[in-house]
Amino acid sequence: MNRQIVLQSRPAGAPTPANFALVERPIPEPSDGEVLTRTLWLSLDPYMRGRMNDAQSYASSVPIGGVMVGGTVGAVVASRDPRFSAGDIVLGSGGWQEYAVLPGASLRKLDSALAPVSLYLGVLGMPAMTAYVGLLDLGRPREGETVVVSAASGAVGSVVGQIAKIKGCRTVGVAGGPDKCRYVVETLGLDACVDHRAPALAEALARACPNGVDVYFENVGGAVQQAVWPLLNQFARVPVCGLIAQYNDETPRPGPSMWSVLRKRLSVRGFIVSDHADRLDAFLHDMSAWVREGRVKYREDVVDGLEHAPEAFLGLLQGRNFGKLLVRVAS
Amino acid sequence: MNRQIVLQSRPAGAPTPANFALVERPIPEPSDGEVLTRTLWLSLDPYMRGRMNDAQSYASSVPIGGVMVGGTVGAVVASRDPRFSAGDIVLGSGGWQEYAVLPGASLRKLDSALAPVSLYLGVLGMPAMTAYVGLLDLGRPREGETVVVSAASGAVGSVVGQIAKIKGCRTVGVAGGPDKCRYVVETLGLDACVDHRAPALAEALARACPNGVDVYFENVGGAVQQAVWPLLNQFARVPVCGLIAQYNDETPRPGPSMWSVLRKRLSVRGFIVSDHADRLDAFLHDMSAWVREGRVKYREDVVDGLEHAPEAFLGLLQGRNFGKLLVRVAS
Numbered sequence A, B: 001m002n003r004q005i006v007l008q009s010r011p012a013g014a015p016t017p018a019n020f021a022l023v024e025r026p027i028p029e030p031s032d033g034e035v036l037t038r039t040l041w042l043s044l045d046p047y048m049r050g051r052m053n054d055a056q057s058y059a060s061s062v063p064i065g066g067v068m069v070g071g072t073v074g075a076v077v078a079s080r081d082p083r084f085s086a087g088d089i090v091l092g093s094g095g096w097q098e099y100a101v102l103p104g105a106s107l108r109k110l111d112s113a114l115a116p117v118s119l120y121l122g123v124l125g126m127p128a129m130t131a132y133v134g135l136l137d138l139g140r141p142r143e144g145e146t147v148v149v150s151a152a153s154g155a156v157g158s159v160v161g162q163i164a165k166i167k168g169c170r171t172v173g174v175a176g177g178p179d180k181c182r183y184v185v186e187t188l189g190l191d192a193c194v195d196h197r198a199p200a201l202a203e204a205l206a207r208a209c210p211n212g213v214d215v216y217f218e219n220v221g222g223a224v225q226q227a228v229w230p231l232l233n234q235f236a237r238v239p240v241c242g243l244i245a246q247y248n249d250e251t252p253r254p255g256p257s258m259w260s261v262l263r264k265r266l267s268v269r270g271f272i273v274s275d276h277a278d279r280l281d282a283f284l285h286d287m288s289a290w291v292r293e294g295r296v297k298y299r300e301d302v303v304d305g306l307e308h309a310p311e312a313f314l315g316l317l318q319g320r321n322f323g324k325l326l327v328r329v330a331s
Helices: A117-121 A128-141 A158-166 A178-186 A201-208 A222-231 A258-263 A273-292 A307-317 B117-121 B126-140 B157-167 B178-186 B202-207 B222-233 B257-265 B274-294 B306-317
Strands: A001-008 A020-025 A034-043 A072-079 A087-092 A099-103 A146-150 A170-175 A190-195 A213-217 A232-240 A267-270 A300-304 A326-329 B002-007 B021-026 B032-044 B072-079 B088-094 B101-103 B146-150 B170-175 B190-195 B213-217 B230-241 B266-272 B300-304 B324-326
Touching: A001 A072, A001 A307, A020 A307, A020 B300, A034 A087, A034 A117, A034 A307, A072 A099, A072 A117, A087 A099, A087 A117, A117 A326, A128 A158, A128 A213, A128 A232, A128 A273, A146 A158, A146 A222, A158 A170, A158 A213, A158 A273, A170 A178, A170 A201, A170 B202, A178 A190, A190 A201, A201 A222, A222 A232, A232 B257, A258 B230, A258 B266, A267 B257, A300 A307, B021 B306, B032 B117, B032 B202, B032 B306, B072 B101, B072 B117, B088 B101, B088 B117, B088 B178, B088 B190, B117 B324, B126 B157, B126 B213, B126 B230, B126 B274, B146 B157, B146 B222, B157 B213, B157 B274, B170 B178, B170 B202, B178 B190, B190 B202, B202 B222, B222 B230, B300 B306, B306 B324
Parallel strands: A146 A170, A146 A213, A170 A190, A213 A232, A232 A267, A300 A326, B146 B170, B146 B213, B170 B190, B213 B230, B230 B266, B300 B324
Antiparallel strands: A001 A020, A034 A072, A034 A099, A034 A326, A072 A087, A267 B266, B002 B021, B032 B072, B032 B101, B032 B324, B072 B088
């Protein structure tokens, strides 16, 4: 049988375990051009919160009763696509389930000799590529500028901060709690990290950014955004990647004053990595070198067993994870 | 004597005639490298409202007692710059006064045989170049897309709309009152114009934009912005040129939700034309051809006499002008 986590009901405000259900269904059969995979690793990412809503988003909602979506690394069990054979390790979008039938054309074969395959869901995968295109293409940091990144110990933020350092920027993270802040400075090598749970966030951030902020990589919104905004310099760039502090709003809260956008000639841009697929080769080239050379470090937060995915995901939305959150579905 | 309009006091909220004073001072003498000009035309533009405030802006405030700033066309009276002689007609920043001493390096000589010289303050000048760079470089309209421009009969908006039509876009203006709306459609040739003073603005705008909005050229903010925002398409661009409906706010009002920026991958960018001086030649080349060929039309709203500048400026802030507002200071 195939164990799956399905969307049982849509959340009103913050999601709860009752919004999910574990079901068992027969393992499906691949048709022509399809591949049956056994899930090894499931990636849990903040964007999945949006898929739980009915509202129009940049991607379609998960239907009630549907399997939660998600990036996966799986082992091919049976293939009706000539490019894949049993035993191949593949990257795809298998979702929150133990087995998935996927179009061969949607899969990428991974070489487990090159790197631990879970990295293709993190520092060599979608979250890191999000960091790469958002920072480099939208943020356009120049040497000596100041970059601030929120959720700085997370899967996206940790890569943003390290690339900004590679590019010669003063780089300041914002993270929740002293352990994460210490990690951001001591392990990731950022110049400073401000704890958004500590009092006087705005003052602490201002002290950490004596020359103002030229790039704010936005992952969280809310109070952190409000603290960063007055520090933005003329011509600052704000790539908007996520707003995790606002995902449970039932009515979208207003944003920063447009007067600041005009007066400071800000460039504020929402983006999603899938619109930038043309940058995949450049990303893989640069990032695999940086990881190999130890210039980009990573940390995985691994949860064992598909049945723990909902709880782990709810923790992610509250910042309880520490590093890239992964579910080890099978070994 | 030199009559001048000076800033008498800073406005709290909407400016009033009492914020200005007419003073007489001796006509100044040019030093080496300087030119004394007699003002023929003074341009009145919304950005001047910002200069009346003490708050940090992209340009410095006018000091209390200082002459109000502004673009002018003047006749050279005396020159200590070898490039200029008495009788030359020059474009510069003479401000709200009858005579100005200006650095020769800041002046551009105009050929009155080519075009009426007042046009260099309008359709061949700063407002039109603002439209040109804002629409083409930041808005990047593509043929068949829908462009909405607010203040569509004004000095900037009228050029934005006509360039958008030249580029093959469905182009919808927003203007105040039936006369301006008729002008926008019948004279400027836009596809539709919505009266922001009429009831049900949002519905009227939605009807005029059946395929949503790909570029919103923002001149006004406020209620018009709120009506446009839900119509923005994925990947829409919003060049933020002005926020005339918000200039009198004592506390900046919040902006649109960042969730919309993220979800629709919007690109929201504040700009000021002086940052784009490298585009002057391209602008003059294209715009003078378009004006000569009758593809870009213009309308001037001329007020006679420097003493009427404050009243005319206050009317501009309330949308009482109809076309590019100019003061004929001398003939």
